[in-house]
Each structure stands twice: as structure tokens, then as C-alpha cells.
Amino acid sequence: MPTLPNDMSLRKPSTPVRGGAVPAVGIDAVDVRFRTKKRDVTALAEVSLDVRMGEFVALVGPSGCGKSTLLKLVAGLLTPSTGEVRLQGERVSGPRHDIGYVFQRAALLEWRSARRNILLQAEMRRMPSAQAAARADELIAMTGLEGFEDAYPHELSGGMQQRVALCRALLHEPPVLLMDEPFGALDALTREQMNIELRRIWRETGTTVLLVTHSIAEAVYLADRVVVMSPRPGTIREIIDVGLPAEREYAETMTRPEFASATGHIRGLLGSVGVGG
Numbered sequence: 507m508p509t510l511p512n513d514m515s516l517r518k519p520s521t522p523v524r525g526g527a528v529p530a531v532g533i534d535a536v537d538v539r540f541r542t543k544k545r546d547v548t549a550l551a552e553v554s555l556d557v558r559m560g561e562f563v564a565l566v567g568p569s570g571c572g573k574s575t576l577l578k579l580v581a582g583l584l585t586p587s588t589g590e591v592r593l594q595g596e597r598v599s600g601p602r603h604d605i606g607y608v609f610q611r612a613a614l615l616e617w618r619s620a621r622r623n624i625l626l627q628a629e630m631r632r633m634p635s636a637q638a639a640a641r642a643d644e645l646i647a648m649t650g651l652e653g654f655e656d657a658y659p660h661e662l663s664g665g666m667q668q669r670v671a672l673c674r675a676l677l678h679e680p681p682v683l684l685m686d687e688p689f690g691a692l693d694a695l696t697r698e699q700m701n702i703e704l705r706r707i708w709r710e711t712g713t714t715v716l717l718v719t720h721s722i723a724e725a726v727y728l729a730d731r732v733v734v735m736s737p738r739p740g741t742i743r744e745i746i747d748v749g750l751p752a753e754r755e756y757a758e759t760m761t762r763p764e765f766a767s768a769t770g771h772i773r774g775l776l777g778s779v780g781v782g783g
């Protein structure tokens with residue numbers, strides 16, 4: 507796995523100011539009910555959450571509690587049955603093109619090289635090609651993919667494929683990045699490496715992140731706050747401020763009392779339900 511330089515600053519003058527008055531994501535008393543011929547499912551009930559500009563929030567909870575549903579609401583791919591979702595103060599009323607979305611599987615096009623998979627984002631948005639190419643180069647360097655730009659997905663490791671997916675999601679500099687179990691398919695060591703890189707990239711870009719994960723350790727290491735959800739119908743059980751310093755060296759963070767106390771507390775909340783992984 508390539509190691510990455512630590513001194514690359516991609517912070518742009520346009521980077522949103524962290525913690526501004528208008529939340530990056532505002533979720534207000536949201537219910538989601540799915541009605542199919544076979545059953546009615548209440549996926550989310552009375553969910554309210556504000557995510558500050560530049561904040562990193564992780565969502566954990568048992569399978570089927572509505573985590574993916576919550577991300578889809580923010581992306582405008584689903585409409586709440588009641589309540590309202592806002593992005594930077596503006597009501598979400600349809601699919602949003604100004605967000606980034608990373609799925610559990612990298613979902614790359616097999617016939618396109620890494621670079622051309624990243625640039626797909628620019629083509630879909632009709633971004634000026636010179637600007638897109640320059641941004642792609644920055645992201646390729648930032649994620650340690652240099653030298654693999656021309657490789658096809660089957661020639662890349664699982665971790666590298668997820669980096670390509672991350673570059674693609676960040677190409678248009680979205681103010682909000684949604685990640686749905688992005689590292690679930692990776693082995694433990696690669697996952698650890700990706701956690702370290704994601705945290706560094708998040709600090710460099712200033713993007714607001716909403717991450718769904720089944721790993722309590724991943725949630726606590728990465729996030730400012732961890733949202734713990736209850737089993738379906740998904741409600742917010744508790745929001746934990748992890749209380750770790752901004753500078754988080756991986757191994758050292760794992761030994762900190764704040765880390766042990768946050769992970770222990772979350773594990774207790776999830777109780778026998780568990781989250782797997």
C-alpha cells in the first residue's frame with residue numbers, strides 16, 4: 507500500500523467555515539414509512555439531527571434500523587413521510603447533485619481506468635474538463651493512487667477501488683459527503699489504513715461527512731459525534747461526543763481513555779442487539 511505525504515494541503519479558500527450558524531445537514535422530526543403490497547414498514551420515527559458545517563458524524567445501529575434510509579433522505583433520493591430535511595438551510599425536495607456518495611461496494615465501471623472512473627463525475631456534471639482534470643490529479647495524489655491512474659478496476663486492490671470511489675465522490679468538491687459502510691468489504695488492516703486516510707482527507711478538505719458503519723471503533727476514531735440508533739423503527743437513541751483531540755494518531759488513539767469510554771458506552775447502548783462487524 508503506498509504511503510502518503512502528510513503535508514499536502516488541499517484546503518481551498520472556498521472551504522466552508524467549520525461550525526457556521528446554518529447546519530450543513532438539518533433533519534427535522536422525520537418519519538419514513540414504506541408501504542408495499544406485502545407490508546408496511548416504519549423505517550424511521552421522529553428523527554432529528556443537525557450536522558454542523560465541516561463536522562464528521564458517524565451513524566451506528568442494528569441492521570434494518572434505517573441508516574441507509576437516512577442517507578438517502580439527505581441525498582434527496584427519498585422523501586420523508588413527515589418532517590423535513592435541509593442541506594445548508596435549503597429544503598431537500600429532489601435528488602441532490604451537490605453531495606458526494608460512497609457506497610459499500612466501489613461500483614466502478616470495469617471498462618474504464620481509475621482516472622476515467624473518477625472523471626465520470628465530471629462528465630455527468632459537465633464540469634469544465636481542465637478544472638476536472640486538475641482536481642482529479644490532486645485527489646489521485648491525496649489518496650496515494652499515483653502510478654495506478656491507468657489501471658482498470660480488476661487490476662486494483664479492494665482498498666484502491668474504494669479510494670477511486672472516494673476520489674469520484676470528492677471530484678466536484680461537495681460540501682457534504684455521504685458514506686454508506688464504505689469499508690465493510692475490506693480486510694482489517696486495509697480498513698485501518700483507509701480510516702487513517704479518510705480522517706486526514708476530511709481534515710484537509712473541510713467537507714462535512716455523514717458515515718454509516720457497523721464498526722464502533724471506526725465510528726469513534728473517525729467522528730466528532732456518533733449517533734446511536736435503535737432497532738426499527740429507527741430512532742436516535744443517543745448522540746455521543748467522542749471527546750478525542752483533533753489530532754488522532756491511530757495506535758495512540760486506541761489506547762486513550764476517551765476512546766475506551768466512548769466505545770464501551772456505545773457497545774452498552776447497542777447491547778445484545780449488536781451491530782456485527
Ligand SMILES: Nc1ncnc2c1ncn2[C@@H]1O[C@H](COP(=O)(O)OP(=O)(O)OP(=O)(O)O)[C@@H](O)[C@H]1O
Binds near residue numbers: 542548571572576
Ligand atoms: N424501498 C424500500 N421499500 C420498502 N422497504 C424498504 C425500502 N428501503 C428500505 N426499506 C425497509 O426499511 C428498513 C430500513 O432499511 P435500511 O436499508 O435503511 O436499513 P439499514 O439500517 O441501512 O440496514 P443495514 O445495516 O442492514 O444496511 C428495513 O426494514 C427495510 O426493509
Ligand SMILES: [Mg+2]
Binds near residue numbers: 573574686
Ligand atoms: Mg444499510
